[in-house]
Amino acid sequence: DTAVSQTPKYLVTQMGNDKSIKCEQNLGHDTMYWYKQDSKKFLKIMFSYNNKELIINETVPNRFSPKSPDKAHLNLHINSLELGDSAVYFCASSQEAGGLTGELFFGEGSRLTVL
Amino acid sequence: AQSVTQLGSHVSVSEGALVLLRCNYSSSVPPYLFWYVQYPNQGLQLLLKYTTGATLVKGINGFEAEFKKSETSFHLTKPSAHMSDAAEYFCAVSESGGYQKVTFGTGTKLQVIP
Numbered sequence: 579d580t581a582v583s584q585t586p587k588y589l590v591t592q593m594g595n596d597k598s599i600k601c602e603q604n605l606g607h608d609t610m611y612w613y614k615q616d617s618k619k620f621l622k623i624m625f626s627y628n629n630k631e632l633i634i635n636e637t638v639p640n641r642f643s644p645k646s647p648d649k650a651h652l653n654l655h656i657n658s659l660e661l662g663d664s665a666v667y668f669c670a671s672s673q674e675a676g677g678l679t680g681e682l683f684f685g686e687g688s689r690l691t692v693l
Numbered sequence: 694a695q696s697v698t699q700l701g702s703h704v705s706v707s708e709g710a711l712v713l714l715r716c717n718y719s720s721s722v723p724p725y726l727f728w729y730v731q732y733p734n735q736g737l738q739l740l741l742k743y744t745t746g747a748t749l750v751k752g753i754n755g756f757e758a759e760f761k762k763s764e765t766s767f768h769l770t771k772p773s774a775h776m777s778d779a780a781e782y783f784c785a786v787s788e789s790g791g792y793q794k795v796t797f798g799t800g801t802k803l804q805v806i807p
Contacts, residue, residue: 582736619781621737621797634794668736681727682795684736 581605582685584669590691591659598655599688601669609633610652611682612644613668621668627652656690664692695720695786697798705804712756712771714801716784719765726767727785727795728758737783743767754778779805 582603591597603610611634612624626634627646641657656663669685700715718724725744729737741752748760754777758769767784784798 619731619800619802621783621800623794623796626794670736681739681742682729682737684738686734686736 580685582669582671582683584667584685584688586688587686588689588691590693592693593659593661595659596655596657597659597690598653599667599669599690600651600653601685602651603669603671603683604650605671605673605683607671607673607683608649609672610646610649611670611672612652612654613670613684615666615668615687617665625652625654659690659692661692664690666690695724695788695794695796697784697786697796699782699784699798699801701801702799703802703804705806706774707806708776709773712769712774712778712803714769714782714784714803716758716767716769716798717765718767718784718786720786720788722788725787726758726760727787728752728756728767728769729783729785729797731781731783731800733780740769740782774803774805776805776807779803 584601609628611626615621624638625644629649630646643655646652666687666689668687670682696719698717727742728740730740731737741750743750743760751757756771781800781802783800785795787795
């Protein structure tokens with residue numbers, strides 16, 4: 579069983595469209611994250627949820643809206659897609675926020691291409 | 694605020710040679726330090742981590758790293774490179790206490806030459 583799974587793995591869409599990426603973890607972790615990796619491989623945190631509560635919200639356009647229906651799921655909805663949104667989006671989870679382990683478990687990524 | 698600097702965006706080594714990937718960090722509180730590896734078209738996976746205690750930490754696939762507080766460094770080494778080690782390596786830091794925000798370095802691509 580995949581620990582952190584994201585769908586879709588690839589997404590190609592036109593500018594101005596709205597799209598969603600879904601993430602599920604079966605590790606029983608309390609905290610989930612969205613990271614964005616750009617074409618230069620730079621990895622930047624976007625959001626973090628702890629037990630469905632938003633705890634980290636970096637400087638991200640409000641076109642990006644995370645939603646956590648329960649602690650095992652964290653979805654990312656993007657409105658009015660722009661060319662600069664093209665990137666690989668990674669979902670991750672960890673055992674606890676501010677925990678001692680500090681280990682993040684990553685999904686395989688969702689490659690978004692905006693044309 | 695915490696930050697990570699990885700020296701060298703590309704490192705090439707011959708198969709069987711020593712691997713040394715450099716990482717320096719900045720943190721206002723005792724840091725937690727990590728090395729992650731990313732293989733092509735995959736997510737990141739943890740190689741090793743330092744939280745407290747022994748400053749030399751061993752990870753998977755024969756990698757190890759040493760936390761040197763005086764040098765604010767956490768360099769990654771492996772005595773003998775294998776072809777399968779070719780990947781992107783990321784150093785990361787998080788600050789102990791509070792909500793965990795992990796900050797990643799810009800990555801070092803390791804090429805292993807046969």
